[in-house]
Amino acid sequence: MQGASKTALMVCAYRARCSRWERPLFVDRWAEALAGEDGPRYAEGFDRSWPAMEQWMALRVAFLDRLVGITTDRLGVRQVVILGAGYDTRAARLPYAGVRWFEVDHPDTQAAKRERLAALPGYPVDAATYASCDFEREDPIDRLRASGLSAREPTLVIWEGVVPYLTEAAVRATASRLAAGLDPRSLVSFDCVGKNMADGVKLNDQDKQTRQFVGDLAEPVRFGSDHITPLLSECGYRWVRSVSFDDLALQWLGDYKRERLFRFQRMVTCSASVPDAPWL
Numbered sequence: 184m185q186g187a188s189k190t191a192l193m194v195c196a197y198r199a200r201c202s203r204w205e206r207p208l209f210v211d212r213w214a215e216a217l218a219g220e221d222g223p224r225y226a227e228g229f230d231r232s233w234p235a236m237e238q239w240m241a242l243r244v245a246f247l248d249r250l251v252g253i254t255t256d257r258l259g260v261r262q263v264v265i266l267g268a269g270y271d272t273r274a275a276r277l278p279y280a281g282v283r284w285f286e287v288d289h290p291d292t293q294a295a296k297r298e299r300l301a302a303l304p305g306y307p308v309d310a311a312t313y314a315s316c317d318f319e320r321e322d323p324i325d326r327l328r329a330s331g332l333s334a335r336e337p338t339l340v341i342w343e344g345v346v347p348y349l350t351e352a353a354v355r356a357t358a359s360r361l362a363a364g365l366d367p368r369s370l371v372s373f374d375c376v377g378k379n380m381a382d383g384v385k386l387n388d389q390d391k392q393t394r395q396f397v398g399d400l401a402e403p404v405r406f407g408s409d410h411i412t413p414l415l416s417e418c419g420y421r422w423v424r425s426v427s428f429d430d431l432a433l434q435w436l437g438d439y440k441r442e443r444l445f446r447f448q449r450m451v452t453c454s455a456s457v458p459d460a461p462w463l
């Protein structure tokens with residue numbers, strides 16, 4: 184990535200659109216203003232490659248919002264970390280009592296976000312603690328501890344829309360540090376694309392265009408996996424659950440459509456210990 188993330192503005196624009204659905208899965212009332220003029224322009228371009236992206240975004244956000252609700256209500260989580268936060272507004276949107284929010288991002292994106300937030304009347308900028316980190320070269324745990332995160336309390340880590348853009352070395356280093364450096368009851372949740380998308384092989388025309396589009400925004404897809412459990416095991420995780428975007432669509436949109444091309448896309452949630460929550 185060179186400079187502040189453009190894909191972060193793009194997905195912010197998609198959140199604004201999803202918030203206008205007749206029956207929205209979530210409402211982000213800040214997204215439209217944060218996305219500015221560039222965000223919708225990138226999203227319109229991306230629509231031409233992958234028309235199902237708006238639905239995909241709605242499902243990803245809804246899945247993670249629900250995870251915040253479950254882990255704070257039922258697992259006693261009082262610290263939520265957003266890794267690669269972009270223009271995430273959960274700290275403002277989901278203000279659970281007693282929950283501390285930490286946003287970690289590449290310094291260029293974080294600076295751009297804070298500039299936009301400062302110009303947004305009424306946004307509770309202090310709802311999150313901000314820490315910068317380049318996952319390709321720096322340790323997020325060091326940054327988080329220096330910002331006041333407790334390693335003795337369970338944490339929910341949301342790593343949304345970031346893993347595909349990292350090298351495998353950075354994914355492994357970051358995942359390993361999270362497993363070793365947080366309270367073992369912590370959970371980490373992220374989205375993962377398939378290996379062919381990352382490698383750029385055996386793709387249909389639509390997938391090729393999608394890959395090309397984000398590459399042209401200076402954020403090439405670098406990491407994907409069809410079976411993430413071995414990597415997570417090597418990084419120190421003991422419990423892994425994943426769900427495909429087809430399954431999320433069936434649950435929340437009420438149907439299955441092969442042409443959405445959701446089947447190789449997954450939400451993965453993992454922990455260094457087995458959660459005391461058989462329903463999770």
Ligand SMILES: C[S@@+](CC[C@H](N)C(=O)[O-])C[C@H]1O[C@@H](n2cnc3c(N)ncnc32)[C@H](O)[C@@H]1O
Pocket residue numbers: 184187188190191194195266267268269270271288289292293316317318319342343344345348349
């Ligand atoms: C597609 S955006 C997702 C933003 C946000 N999580 C969301 O879903 O709206 C990708 C994010 O990954 C971050 N990112 C990419 N490479 C990074 C790196 N090497 N270190 C830290 N953050 C990185 C970008 O700064 C950006 O915020």
